[in-house]
């Protein structure tokens with residue numbers, strides 16, 4: 095390994111290996127809460143229990159900073175409950191940016207407390223509510239779900255304390271939430287906020303919360319909690335991590351990651367390996383590569399994926415203790431960077447990238463791209479190796495690159511996202527002056543204006559930029575992207591709500607196809623069995639019909655290269671969307687095979703994503719109507735190589751080119767019909783090809 099790896103220049107501190115070289119695991123004591131008490135007391139957060147409770151008592155906002163694994167997420171809500179914050183019918187909320195983290199910490203806390211998940215401790219993520227209105231006292235939820243709750247309960251009056259966790263991630267929903275919570279605090283002085291974060295972001299957060307309107311230039315200290323936030327730093331007990339850098343820039347990080355895992359296994363003593371890759375596709379590819387490797391000691395490896403959307407049983411494997419004599423290798427997205435704690439990891443392999451969304455308001459295109467991570471992220475990733483004893487981190491990039499080229503911090507999602515959903519949510523909450531809203535990080539005015547424009551064309555906002563009634567409120571009410579909501583509303587007029595709701599459900603899951611390296615040909619053949627000339631959306635309807643006709647059989651899915659878990663999820667989401675639709679007065683109706691109306695409904699929501707095939711294009715080049723951006727149909731689409739003249743896409747992914755994912759063919763006349771305002775000033779002359 096020494097030929098490839100260059101140790102970092104920073105000298106590692108020599109730390110005594112406390113466990114005498116023997117790995118220990120916080121072996122999950124079986125069932126009931128007993129046995130957890132001493133584990134809980136050993137966590138760094140425990141030493142600060144009294145301080146945390148005192149600060150929460152006396153301050154409106156408390157900022158808690160502490161290393162990953164110190165017990166912020168799992169312990170603080172329990173301390174609050176023990177101290178009486180959940181009495182008198184009140185609840186403690188703890189938000190997470192990621193769905194998988196919500197599920198995982200909620201079940202851990204329920205286990206520690208010895209209660210059944212969904213009773214005293216519960217969780218809510220979009221399309222999944224595991225709480226009981228009478229019993230639940232501690233509730234974990236995504237920041238997005240808490241925002242939605244504000245539509246029914248603007249002051250979030252059922253919560254006594256709201257803990258906004260993982261604030262350093264600066265997710266779009268976290269930032270909106272922080273802005274709104276700051277407003278709520280003025281109306282509800284008894285509400286307590288805890289903002290917790292893994293890295294030192296505390297100062298900017300503190301100044302955001304203290305920059306409130308002070309009366310007569312000074313604080314009113316006599317009554318109620320102090321307004322200036324308290325900052326508490328939980329000192330962890332992480333071990334030193336020795337850094338290694340690649341000597342040369344790495345061209346194929348998947349291969350490099352796999353060969354690094356093999357070298358670690360050959361040369362290093364036992365201890366689990368955590369590999370950071372960018373997404374499910376990378377992870378599947380790496381697992382395939384490692385599985386194909388004919389290594390003699392391979393049976394000692396337990397190779398596991400970790401990404402959001404992973405079925406429950408697979409999640410449990412990741413968190414269960416490693417059997418003696420085995421080594422776990424976990425290939426993860428950046429979900430393991432700070433949101434989840436994995437015990438037993440001693441080696442970290444960091445590819446240096448993650449999947450990030452970037453929106454360009456000029457082109458109006460949102461790209462999901464594999465982009466370099468920041469130094470802050472790289473440090474977090476490395477830190478995962480020092481949980482149980484001194485560890486090692488292998489960075490698949492050069493030290494020079496780390497020092498000179500990596501940016502110090504990431505860009506808040508707010509400043510690189512399409513803001514359509516954000517604006518509609520704020521409007522629905524009665525925030526009219528969006529430009530003047532008190533943001534933790536201001537979004538670009540161009541992005542806000544674009545969002546207003548799109549919402550206006552969707553008929554969601556009126557000339558005064560207020561939500562239209564009823565359409566605007568209905569679109570805001572459906573818990574999906576505004577464009578999808580609009581498509582569902584339009585389906586009512588076209589008499590195809592059953593079909594369109596199925597499409598919306600499929601668009602809410604990652605992918606319904608089961609893809610893995612080496613089976614591409616079989617997958618393509620399977621797709622052909624369902625492929626519809628109209629495009630992917632209609633293909634989804636064929637798949638869903640097949641799934642229902644097979645009586646939701648996993649065998650059928652397997653035979654057809656369809657992801658069974660994704661289909662079950664689609665079915666559940668579909669039932670929920672049908673309920674919401676009915677509540678909004680939409681008639682559930684099938685168009686009985688008339689796909690033209692389905693395509694028209696899709697157009698009514700997604701007209702802004704229309705593209706035209708370039709005349710004389712031999713390689714499938716399209717341009718978006720709005721901004722003449724060059725795009726291509728993604729190879730995974732059933733319309734790849736078919737290249738109809740006019741299409742609408744659902745999203746864009748960029749690799750070497752910009753690819754449209756989930757594409758449907760349309761008739762251009764539907765665009766002006768769906769959005770006359772939007773297209774009236776465009777260069778919109780359907781040229782004959």
Ligand code: CDP
Nearest residue numbers: 161162163164165166167168169198202435
């Ligand atoms: O939030 P923070 O990163 O500070 O820590 P945490 O998520 O509260 O985790 C505290 C400890 O609980 C970790 O060190 C793990 O030992 C344990 N834990 C676990 O074993 N399994 C989980 N699903 C969650 C936490």
Ligand code: MG
Nearest residue numbers: 166167432433
């Ligand atoms: Mg945490």
